[in-house]
Amino acid sequence: MPILECRGLTKNYGPVCALDHIDLSIEPGRIVGLLGPNGSGKTTLIKLANGLLQPTQGEILIGGEAPAPKTRAIVSYLPERIALIDWMTARQQLDFFQDFYADFQREAAEHMLAQLGIPLTQTVKQMSKGTREKMQLILVMSRKSQLYLLDEPIGGVDPATRDYILHTIISNYNPEAAVVISTHLIADVENILDDVIFLNRGKIALHSSVDEIRETRGMSVDALFREVFKCWEN
Amino acid sequence: MAWDFRDDLPIYSQLVDRLKRAVAAGKYPPGGKLPSVRELAADAGINPNTVQRAFGELERDGLIFTQRASGKYVTESAERIDEAKKQLAESEVHHFIISMRALGYERGQALQMLEESREGES
Numbered sequence: 134m135p136i137l138e139c140r141g142l143t144k145n146y147g148p149v150c151a152l153d154h155i156d157l158s159i160e161p162g163r164i165v166g167l168l169g170p171n172g173s174g175k176t177t178l179i180k181l182a183n184g185l186l187q188p189t190q191g192e193i194l195i196g197g198e199a200p201a202p203k204t205r206a207i208v209s210y211l212p213e214r215i216a217l218i219d220w221m222t223a224r225q226q227l228d229f230f231q232d233f234y235a236d237f238q239r240e241a242a243e244h245m246l247a248q249l250g251i252p253l254t255q256t257v258k259q260m261s262k263g264t265r266e267k268m269q270l271i272l273v274m275s276r277k278s279q280l281y282l283l284d285e286p287i288g289g290v291d292p293a294t295r296d297y298i299l300h301t302i303i304s305n306y307n308p309e310a311a312v313v314i315s316t317h318l319i320a321d322v323e324n325i326l327d328d329v330i331f332l333n334r335g336k337i338a339l340h341s342s343v344d345e346i347r348e349t350r351g352m353s354v355d356a357l358f359r360e361v362f363k364c365w366e367n
Numbered sequence: 368m369a370w371d372f373r374d375d376l377p378i379y380s381q382l383v384d385r386l387k388r389a390v391a392a393g394k395y396p397p398g399g400k401l402p403s404v405r406e407l408a409a410d411a412g413i414n415p416n417t418v419q420r421a422f423g424e425l426e427r428d429g430l431i432f433t434q435r436a437s438g439k440y441v442t443e444s445a446e447r448i449d450e451a452k453k454q455l456a457e458s459e460v461h462h463f464i465i466s467m468r469a470l471g472y473e474r475g476q477a478l479q480m481l482e483e484s485r486e487g488e489s
Contacts, residue, residue: 164414
């Protein structure tokens with residue numbers, strides 16, 4: 134059974150159509166890139182999967198069920214904006230996650246924080262932007278979830294931090310789970326993806342495996358993306 | 368940290384080639400243990416399923432084998448490794464000849480230049 138499924142999923146913001154009858158299914162064990170230019174509907178799709186938005190039409194299912202507190206227990210979500218609590222120390226953030234999520238693996242999180250030299254006594258307020266991004270990702274990847282939804286995990290960080298983040302994703306995700314990474318920085322994530330979904334103006338322009346793209350077209354996903362989205366402008 | 372891969376070929380096939388070369392060159396010795404899927408994926412900066420697929424291909428090829436519950440190992444067969452090495456060498460020679468031909472050198476001239484370059488060394 135797919136871990137994430139959309140049927141005729143549509144989301145309008147007033148007169149603006151953000152997602153237009155999306156049909157999609159994502160199987161466990163895959164790392165999927167949700168790729169598209171700004172405003173193509175990536176964040177809307179991820180928010181719908183988390184139940185933070187309600188569909189205008191159609192449905193989205195997590196493990197066969199509509200998003201609800203029960204599905205949130207099996208979905209680990211990295212929001213596009215940092216959602217740490219300013220006054221908390223790293224240790225208090227860990228306590229907070231441990232209280233909320235039964236699948237949180239505290240030891241793994243502590244190990245990663247120690248590797249990065251982030252003291253447990255440091256407050257979020259004292260952390261640099263890069264450290265906050267890493268802290269947030271560590272919390273999200275330390276859960277043993279069935280679906281990871283990572284909204285722009287590498288936006289706005291330096292190349293070394295980017296490497297660390299991608300490394301953390303590959304070495305920590307549960308292999309029976311699916312990982313969805315939304316980004317427009319394709320060249321950076323391409324090597325870690327199984328499949329890609331191109332979103333364009335609320336529609337799926339392509340859903341394919343990375344190997345298939347390289348085999349049949351002899352080009353990288355990054356090159357194909359540039360080609361596809363260039364055509365649309367003409 | 369991540370390895371470099373070409374854009375125009377699937378990553379798993381490039382990984383197969385790299386691992387073959389590493390085995391042929393003795394970087395992974397006969398009977399030696401290979402890194403785990405996860406280690407190699409993290410090291411190369413690629414998807415674990417890609418590593419799995421490359422291992423699968425090498426295993427079908429008889430160059431590596433799985434010891435249940437303990438991991439992947441390089442074959443102990445020296446003949447199998449020599450064979451892989453020879454295949455890789457043949458493909459290098461083939462590419463050399465083709466490149467030289469593209470530059471306008473006939474086989475004989477190409478070989479002569481190879482000979483001279485060896486004399487130029489050491």
